[in-house]
Amino acid sequence: MQRYTTTAIVFHWLIAVLLVGAFTLGLVMTDIPGFTPAKLRYYAWHKWAGVTVLLLALLRLLWRLKNRPPALAASMPAWQRGAAHGLHHLLYVLMFAVPLSGYFYTLAAGIPVVYFGLFKLPVFIAKDPALAAVLKGLHYWLVMSMAALVGLHVLAALKHAVVDRDGTLRRMLPGRSL
Amino acid sequence: MTTLRTTLAAVLAGTVLLASAAPLKTDAAHSSVSALFKQMDVPVESKFTRFTAQIDYDTAHPDKATARVDIDTASLDIGSPEYNKEIAKKTWFDAARFPKASFVSTAIRPAGAGKLNVAGKLTIKGRTQDVSFPLSVKPEAGKQVFEGQLPIKRLAFNIGEGEWQDTGMVADEVVIKFRVVAGQ
Numbered sequence: 238m239q240r241y242t243t244t245a246i247v248f249h250w251l252i253a254v255l256l257v258g259a260f261t262l263g264l265v266m267t268d269i270p271g272f273t274p275a276k277l278r279y280y281a282w283h284k285w286a287g288v289t290v291l292l293l294a295l296l297r298l299l300w301r302l303k304n305r306p307p308a309l310a311a312s313m314p315a316w317q318r319g320a321a322h323g324l325h326h327l328l329y330v331l332m333f334a335v336p337l338s339g340y341f342y343t344l345a346a347g348i349p350v351v352y353f354g355l356f357k358l359p360v361f362i363a364k365d366p367a368l369a370a371v372l373k374g375l376h377y378w379l380v381m382s383m384a385a386l387v388g389l390h391v392l393a394a395l396k397h398a399v400v401d402r403d404g405t406l407r408r409m410l411p412g413r414s415l
Numbered sequence: 416m417t418t419l420r421t422t423l424a425a426v427l428a429g430t431v432l433l434a435s436a437a438p439l440k441t442d443a444a445h446s447s448v449s450a451l452f453k454q455m456d457v458p459v460e461s462k463f464t465r466f467t468a469q470i471d472y473d474t475a476h477p478d479k480a481t482a483r484v485d486i487d488t489a490s491l492d493i494g495s496p497e498y499n500k501e502i503a504k505k506t507w508f509d510a511a512r513f514p515k516a517s518f519v520s521t522a523i524r525p526a527g528a529g530k531l532n533v534a535g536k537l538t539i540k541g542r543t544q545d546v547s548f549p550l551s552v553k554p555e556a557g558k559q560v561f562e563g564q565l566p567i568k569r570l571a572f573n574i575g576e577g578e579w580q581d582t583g584m585v586a587d588e589v590v591i592k593f594r595v596v597a598g599q
Contacts, residue, residue, distance in 0.1 A: 271501055272498055272501035272502070273578070274578050274579065274581060274584045277454060277455060277584060278455070278584075281455050281457075346494045346495065347459070347460065347494045348454075348457060348459060348494060349457060349458065350457070351455070351456045351457045351458075354455055354456040355456075357457075357458075364494070366494075369494075
């Protein structure tokens with residue numbers, strides 16, 4: 238089977254690591270009671286990771302539009318192909334929707350993002366507590382949906398590797414050509 | 416008739432004069448006191464939602480002006496109700512012990528058209544410092560608008576104790592920005 242290109246593999250795993258990191262930070266930081274320097278630091282890191290995901294997602298999408306992924310295993314039934322494509326599309330949408338909802342949430346809360354403490358990113362909307370409350374809920378549910386879909390994505394990959402043994406997972410793993 | 420008109424005019428003028436010597440009434444809806452600070456280099460503007468300002472100002476005698484502002488320290492809105500509760504606690508404003516921060520002017524001097532130099536005592540969390548800052552004043556819709564900025568060091572007032580003394584996390588410099596609209 239044909240593997241993904243190195244560019245595709247790098248995009249995939251870089252974004253995967255950042256998403257897991259941002260998700261973990263998000264869970265930890267929102268669980269810290271009160272107001273501590275560590276909490277604020279985690280919030281800052283979480284936002285920087287989110288913005289990085291958004292930038293990488295944009296580059297990845299532009300790159301993906303010009304580069305077709307390798308074909309799926311010929312043995313895969315049609316419903317699985319449909320499910321795989323649907324899931325991949327949803328993950329692409331969420332790679333944008335999750336960081337964007339977080340970005341607008343922090344803007345509505347009146348806290349702009351200063352990327353790595355160096356660059357103040359654009360403020361598109363004014364402080365709006367009512368909107369902030371809505372975006373907070375939206376960000377949470379988009380994140381949780383994404384976590385569930387990533388879980389499904391991982392389970393499907395493992396099923397291909399362990400049950401079907403059809404080389405689907407290896408296409409996205411770094412290594413020598415198959 | 417002429418005498419009556421003159422008398423009436425004199426009485427009216429007298430009333431206006433008397434009124435202008437009295438303290439101005441603050442228009443709370445159009446006045447604001449905010450604190451600008453940097454948290455991990457992120458600029459944050461927070462507002463005190465409860466304060467009172469008493470300004471005694473007569474355009475004819477600006478040097479006789481006095482000003483007093485009292486701020487409810489538990490009323491700083493930094494963007495989330497949860498955090499607002501935290502900064503009222505002991506580490507920050509200790510609003511239970513020091514419910515008010517105050518500014519009381521000691522001298523107000525004219526400094527050119529529409530400008531005043533204000534000196535006074537600023538008390539936050541039980542600590543008092545002498546401060547001075549330029550103030551602009553301009554008439555707007557029959558009222559006076561006083562605007563100014565006063566940069567202070569939060570640690571001089573013990574705002575942010577213990578681990579919060581780290582100025583890399585929250586910068587020492589805080590700019591108090593205010594706009595007080597007051598009239599008869």
